[in-house]
Amino acid sequence: MSALPPDDILSVKLARMSATTDDSTAPDPASAKTAERRALGVACGAHALHDGYTDLVYVMLSIWQGEFGLGFAALGLMRTVFSGTLAGLQIPAGFVAERFGAATVLALGTALAGLGYIFAGLSSGVAGLVVALFIGGLGASTQHPLASSLIAHAFAGTRSLKALGTYNFAGDIGKMIFPAAAALMLIVLPWRQAVMILGALGAVAALAIFVAMPRFSDAQVSSRKDDHAQRTTGAVRPFAFPLLLSVGVIDSATRMAFLPFVLTAKGASVQIVGLALTLVFVGGAMGKLVCAFIGARIGAVATVWLTETVTALSIVSLLPLSLGPALMLLPVVGIALNGTSSVLYGSVPDLVEPAWRQRAFSIFYTGTIGAGAVSPAIYGLLGDAIGIPAALTVIAAVVLVTLPITLVLRPALTARAS
Numbered sequence: 001m002s003a004l005p006p007d008d009i010l011s012v013k014l015a016r017m018s019a020t021t022d023d024s025t026a027p028d029p030a031s032a033k034t035a036e037r038r039a040l041g042v043a044c045g046a047h048a049l050h051d052g053y054t055d056l057v058y059v060m061l062s063i064w065q066g067e068f069g070l071g072f073a074a075l076g077l078m079r080t081v082f083s084g085t086l087a088g089l090q091i092p093a094g095f096v097a098e099r100f101g102a103a104t105v106l107a108l109g110t111a112l113a114g115l116g117y118i119f120a121g122l123s124s125g126v127a128g129l130v131v132a133l134f135i136g137g138l139g140a141s142t143q144h145p146l147a148s149s150l151i152a153h154a155f156a157g158t159r160s161l162k163a164l165g166t167y168n169f170a171g172d173i174g175k176m177i178f179p180a181a182a183a184l185m186l187i188v189l190p191w192r193q194a195v196m197i198l199g200a201l202g203a204v205a206a207l208a209i210f211v212a213m214p215r216f217s218d219a220q221v222s223s224r225k226d227d228h229a230q231r232t233t234g235a236v237r238p239f240a241f242p243l244l245l246s247v248g249v250i251d252s253a254t255r256m257a258f259l260p261f262v263l264t265a266k267g268a269s270v271q272i273v274g275l276a277l278t279l280v281f282v283g284g285a286m287g288k289l290v291c292a293f294i295g296a297r298i299g300a301v302a303t304v305w306l307t308e309t310v311t312a313l314s315i316v317s318l319l320p321l322s323l324g325p326a327l328m329l330l331p332v333v334g335i336a337l338n339g340t341s342s343v344l345y346g347s348v349p350d351l352v353e354p355a356w357r358q359r360a361f362s363i364f365y366t367g368t369i370g371a372g373a374v375s376p377a378i379y380g381l382l383g384d385a386i387g388i389p390a391a392l393t394v395i396a397a398v399v400l401v402t403l404p405i406t407l408v409l410r411p412a413l414t415a416r417a418s
Helices: 006-025 029-068 072-088 090-100 102-122 126-140 143-154 158-188 191-212 218-222 227-236 240-265 270-298 300-318 323-351 354-386 388-400 402-413
Strands: none
Touching: 029 072, 029 102, 029 126, 029 143, 029 158, 029 191, 072 090, 072 126, 072 354, 090 102, 090 143, 090 354, 102 126, 102 143, 102 191, 143 158, 143 323, 143 354, 158 191, 158 270, 158 323, 240 300, 240 323, 240 354, 240 388, 240 402, 270 300, 270 323, 300 323, 300 388, 300 402, 323 354, 323 402, 354 388, 388 402
């Protein structure tokens, strides 16, 4: 066999090196599927735990009122300490995660959220409870931006929207399970032991998150087939994300504001209010999951038009109904109310460059949660000024404002498909 010339030998070696490099960087389908499953499991578990901790405060408020002799203003302040800290520190949580890594920050936040309830169980007075709730809210502020960003990094295209819908659905499951578990535990245990046991779950979950959470490099995220379209959308249409945020703010303000006014106007008792909220939550949980899959099928714009139109019509339809028929309509109302949120959250990755998604989710959740926190007070003042029926009509009209905004957004949201 004749020897190859030196130039040919060099070419063969370079070709082999190139092939080796390509093989090492080529994505492994099995590995990618495993990373997807781990990402979805971590995100859904974290969402269920953190949202469960958030709504657990409602169960404890009545107990703390009797234990420490608190007035309603003090109870409201305690709720605000937790939810306000959660909402206000989401953007800083995103910045910290960019420096120290999402897995580390989400695990630490989960541990702090649980530690807050452990401190609550150890507290001897109102001051200790306030500190405990601040710690819990601080830890809970990490979950929404980091877990949502994890889903967006793991899943591409319409699969990302479906995965984010599943993630949103998991949060509502936590809202149902944790208050119910606490209520059952309080039958056989003192409240301090009950909350400390539930808080200890945060430490276990934190360890599981740190170990199981996949780490996605910038190269892996940028290699996804539809990221070029997403980067182009964010660069060419910088208005898109602020407009999506405005739709989210209006939608969240409506979801949090209108139901108490409807029930109050119809003379609902405390027990009926609890039943009504349960009906809305059940419908809302289904709406978050179902509407995400509908959005992946017919597009975000069409789905938002569908859900927001049904929301506005439902609000107006509830006005003439008596309390019984109104309660029967509430699950449908919940589907429409909460279904929009999954489509909106799921559209964030389409409008933001991969490197900025974590920060974008922080801003989006801060805006929507903040709107939900202040809207009851604003619409309450409106109700006092013009009456409940007129105020509800205004709320329905505000919901419809989102429709022309989504039309402006349509080119950006359909850029990937084209």
